[in-house]
Amino acid sequence: MTEEVGVVRRIVWREVLPWLIIFRAFRISISLPVLTLATVGWLLTPLGAQIASSLFLGNEELSTTEWAISLNDTFGGTESLHAVPGVSTAASTSNPLIHVYQHFTDPFVQLFDRSNTVRETAYHLFRGLWSIAIWAFFAGAITRIATVQLGREERVGLRNAVGYATRQYGWSFVAPLFPLFGVFLASLPLVALGFVMRADVGMIVAGVLWPLALVGGLVLTILLLGLLAGWPLMWPTISSEEHGDAFEAFSRSFSYVFQRPLQYAFYLLIAGLIGGLGWILVTQVSEAVIELTYYATSWGATNDRVELIPFGSYTGSLGTGVNLMRLVNGLVRIIAMAFNFSFFFCTLSAIYLVLRRDVDKTDFDEVFVEDDKQQYSLPPLESEEAGSPKVVATPETEKDDHAAASTDEETGA
DSSP states (O other): OOOOOOOOOOOOHHHHSGGGHHHHHHHHHTSHHHHHHHHHHHHHTHHHHHHHIIIIIOTTSOOOSHHHHHHIIIIISOGGGOOSTTOOGGGGOOOHHHHHHHHHHHHHHHTTOTTOOHHHHHHHHHHHHHHHHHHHHHHHHHHHHHHHHHHTOOOOOHHHHHHHHHHTHHHHHHTTHHHHHHHHHHHHHHHHHHHHTTSHHHHHHHHHHHHHHHHHHHHHHHHHHHHHHHGGGHHHHHHHOTTOOHHHHHHHHHHHHHHSHHHHHHHHHHHHHHHHHHHHHHHHHHHHHHHHHHHHHHHHHOHHHHTTTTSOOOOHHHHHHHHHHHHHHHHHHHHHHHHHHHHHHHHHHHHHHHHHHHHHOOOTTOOOOHHHHHHHSOOOEEEOTTSOEEEOOOHHHHHHHHHHHHHHHHHTO
């Protein structure tokens, strides 16, 4: 009796090592539609810090946030800051995951500084809300492209992604604020206790109730830990699920963080390594584009003439031309900075799909696509004159009937 020997002809790595889809996030993050969305979002982001500074800090106090400095250096500043060829302000940015994470969390972390004045609190709150308002749209479109391409291996056009993000914008904006509303409600009893503590006798009452106050602090801590770790998963949730809303984004992100903390940390570590290498590649390519342009034009214009572009301040026709060239150079560096955001949201989309598979046992390809719902839904029913229902012919049903008739004719039925 012959013994059959099994031969492995193909390994489905998505099944063996599902977290390998994280590596595919880099390729999606440098695609033209995703980089375009990230670039526009990055250009709009610094406006929030400038508006908040003028509204709450006064015109005499300039915004010193990273966003405003980066934009000023790129557009309004002079390239004399780049004393070393090939090094820009963008080069000082940390790993994309760390940079974008701090970018979103810093304003809200600053809210918990007890020394803040009312105006400073309003300043930080406005910055945070502005950032969420901008990226609820652009991150929604980016994560939509990433989840469909990573999960279903299908491409989503820029127009479709923008349309989907527009329809889901309300939930995308509310989702990160949903846990903060819970923090606000949980802190109300502690605020009331604080008013009691204003009196000397009230300190005795507070001392008696302090164990309960610490329980309230524990609730606040759990909510904030879940929010700090899970908010990057909220927008991929809304982009992937058919009924994606703020509550589902909140429940899934908290569930995945607390049920799979070690896996989540491992996936973030892998993504951080890829992001660091990708950031080096993107910045070097962007600076190479500028430096090689300088080099090629110097053969015709002489090196002394080209050196006028990155250094010095000029007026007249010379100043106009130099400023235009600096503006275009700034756009190149803006696109490089925007890579941080495109990579962040594409990578977290991949991590969300992997965590969903680990926790809920949901396959990657179970990403909601509106065309599928229309394709597999029942055709509408209408009533005939006699009152009996009939199926209304649609282009899809007519196509299916025609295909079935053709098959019957070929088989001789």
